[in-house]
Amino acid sequence: MIQVFRLTRHELKSLFYTPSTYIAMVLSLLMMGFFYFVMLETISSEEQDQLPPTIFFSLFWVPVLLIVPMLTMRSIAEERRLGTIETLLTAPVQPSQLVLSKFLAAYIFYMLVWVLAMAYPILTAFVIDQPEFNEKLFHTGATTGGYLFISASGALFIAIGIFTSSLTRSQLVAGMLSFSILFMLIVGVAAIHMLQIETATGSGLPDTVLDYFQLFEHFDDFSRGLIDTRPFVYYFSGTIAVLGFSVLVIESKS
Amino acid sequence: MSLPEDSIVAKNLFKRFGRTEAVNDLSFRIGQGQIVGFLGPNGAGKSTTLRMLTGILPATSGHLNVCGKSVPLHEREIRREIGYMPENNPLPEDMRVIEYLRFRAQIKGIPLRRRRARIEHAMEVCELQRKARRKIIGTLSKGFRQRVGIADAILAEPSVTILDEPTIGLDPHQVIAIRRLLDNLRGETTVIFSSHILSEVEISCDRILILNQGRLVASGTSDELRMEFLPGSHYKLEVAGEPASITGSLQSLGEEWTIDLAPIPKNGYYEVSLLNKENGTDGEAILGRLTNMENLRIRSFHSVQPNLEQIFLKATRRSWDLPGETPPALPQKETASAK
Numbered sequence A: 001m002i003q004v005f006r007l008t009r010h011e012l013k014s015l016f017y018t019p020s021t022y023i024a025m026v027l028s029l030l031m032m033g034f035f036y037f038v039m040l041e042t043i044s045s046e047e048q049d050q051l052p053p054t055i056f057f058s059l060f061w062v063p064v065l066l067i068v069p070m071l072t073m074r075s076i077a078e079e080r081r082l083g084t085i086e087t088l089l090t091a092p093v094q095p096s097q098l099v100l101s102k103f104l105a106a107y108i109f110y111m112l113v114w115v116l117a118m119a120y121p122i123l124t125a126f127v128i129d130q131p132e133f134n135e136k137l138f139h140t141g142a143t144t145g146g147y148l149f150i151s152a153s154g155a156l157f158i159a160i161g162i163f164t165s166s167l168t169r170s171q172l173v174a175g176m177l178s179f180s181i182l183f184m185l186i187v188g189v190a191a192i193h194m195l196q197i198e199t200a201t202g203s204g205l206p207d208t209v210l211d212y213f214q215l216f217e218h219f220d221d222f223s224r225g226l227i228d229t230r231p232f233v234y235y236f237s238g239t240i241a242v243l244g245f246s247v248l249v250i251e252s253k254s
Numbered sequence B: 001m002s003l004p005e006d007s008i009v010a011k012n013l014f015k016r017f018g019r020t021e022a023v024n025d026l027s028f029r030i031g032q033g034q035i036v037g038f039l040g041p042n043g044a045g046k047s048t049t050l051r052m053l054t055g056i057l058p059a060t061s062g063h064l065n066v067c068g069k070s071v072p073l074h075e076r077e078i079r080r081e082i083g084y085m086p087e088n089n090p091l092p093e094d095m096r097v098i099e100y101l102r103f104r105a106q107i108k109g110i111p112l113r114r115r116r117a118r119i120e121h122a123m124e125v126c127e128l129q130r131k132a133r134r135k136i137i138g139t140l141s142k143g144f145r146q147r148v149g150i151a152d153a154i155l156a157e158p159s160v161t162i163l164d165e166p167t168i169g170l171d172p173h174q175v176i177a178i179r180r181l182l183d184n185l186r187g188e189t190t191v192i193f194s195s196h197i198l199s200e201v202e203i204s205c206d207r208i209l210i211l212n213q214g215r216l217v218a219s220g221t222s223d224e225l226r227m228e229f230l231p232g233s234h235y236k237l238e239v240a241g242e243p244a245s246i247t248g249s250l251q252s253l254g255e256e257w258t259i260d261l262a263p264i265p266k267n268g269y270y271e272v273s274l275l276n277k278e279n280g281t282d283g284e285a286i287l288g289r290l291t292n293m294e295n296l297r298i299r300s301f302h303s304v305q306p307n308l309e310q311i312f313l314k315a316t317r318r319s320w321d322l323p324g325e326t327p328p329a330l331p332q333k334e335t336a337s338a339k
Helices: A002-017 A019-045 A052-057 A061-072 A075-082 A084-089 A095-116 A119-128 A131-137 A140-167 A171-199 A207-213 A215-223 A229-253 B046-054 B075-081 B097-107 B112-125 B142-154 B172-185 B198-204 B222-229 B243-251 B283-291 B308-318
Strands: B006-017 B020-031 B035-039 B061-066 B082-085 B160-164 B190-194 B207-212 B215-220 B233-240 B257-261 B270-276 B297-303
Touching (some): A002 B097, A019 A052, A019 A119, A052 A119, A052 A131, A052 A140, A052 A215, A061 A095, A061 A140, A061 A171, A075 A084, A075 A140, A075 A171, A084 B082, A095 A140, A095 A229, A140 A171, A140 A215, A140 A229, A215 A229, B006 B046, B006 B190, B020 B046, B020 B190, B020 B207, B020 B215, B046 B061, B046 B082, B075 B082, B082 B142, B097 B112, B112 B142, B142 B160, B172 B190, B198 B308, B207 B222, B207 B308, B215 B222, B215 B308, B233 B283, B243 B257, B243 B270
Parallel strands (some): B035 B190, B035 B207, B160 B190
Antiparallel strands (some): B006 B020, B006 B061, B233 B270, B233 B297, B257 B270
């Protein structure tokens, strides 16, 4: 475990030294800032059923599609391109330790971006300074639910990014692959769900199965303060499985 | 069964990539503390063999023991016994030398109390402690990068240090520095390195293994290889006198000697080549007999030793299985002293 800690610390250092990390962070925060601004505009123009944190977190998938590939595409692909993966594995570092450290470093950074996004409600509260509105801005249930969802789903997203990076030595290919898989997972499953309802043929996957894979369904539950174990099982088992595949890929390719 | 003094024992080692036999029935032993050179043309299986020794690449079949332990069964322990610098020496471009070595010392599990001393020692051996200590690796010259790679390989005091092409792309000064470095390692660790610079291998190594098409085609000290692949004694001399009388006098040495007299003299001296197919002739005795011949005036007498390049060409050519192809004449290099 100490080896994972050492490697994670090294990875985090490398992430903070790399310009692409800061570009990803700034772009994501700019995008989140824009969404936050649009959300505030919408709330001010007409009454909304949902709380501000819920509306803001419901757009999670847009920054995810940007930040996850940019954060993870370099991780293993670059080690493989440079050949440093060979010196690491003979150091001796186990492939599982390598994958876990890459995952943890990227995940910590990912969560840091989302924590920094808290600056928007803080700034808004500071500027508007209305106690009733501030209560809505920092609604405990919606904010906690949103962050719980972000942290649980983020683990799976980052694991997918690490997995795609382990498949190739090209960062670009890894990034595109990760974007495509995330898009399919987030938007694709939702689209299949919608199409099934529209056609109403009764064939295909049952709704319960689709609901299990539907990230927006999970988000709705979380934002309503409904903490169900099923999404946690889904994200946790998915993360472990995808990281396990990454280890297998590294072992087979080395 | 490997003896305790054997650092590495490989027996009937095979490695296949699809239908390609990268390593084909390779067997060798390397003793503790030896410096051994791996030679071979491109694609001979040198890097594959070295990677199999580190445990990073599994062999298709065969037995491979490092430090008395089976590589596939004790992969983790063996990786702790080995210091490895891969081909092309991959290094992170954006780290400083000292930072990189600190990180490597950490992940190699060197205890904190010994870490600083080990890093300083490795930097001292590789002559990195002054100029390159705090430089960013990406800005270093090729020679310094190689030194960083070697410093990393010897950092954890490995029992076996494996260096894949440590002298590739270096200028002569840097090659001499690496040679000095290998000399510094002598006695500290068993060193196995592959190289294309044959003179380098000849100077630095206790033993040489020549590979071709995945097979071991020669093994031994450079003298043993000379006797095996280019047997015979070869001398060159410069003599003054009439060609007929020179030939007549030299024929008295015996029928086993082939005499080749240059047709045109240089500055009044004829160049003569004396060749005997047998090993182990006494050069001093030959010279004594030649100086006693009345009608010969000898200006110089050389013993001609085939160099490693010729041995390498001969050894690899013999194993190439090219029927009907006549090998070209091998160049000769003169060594030893003049009279």
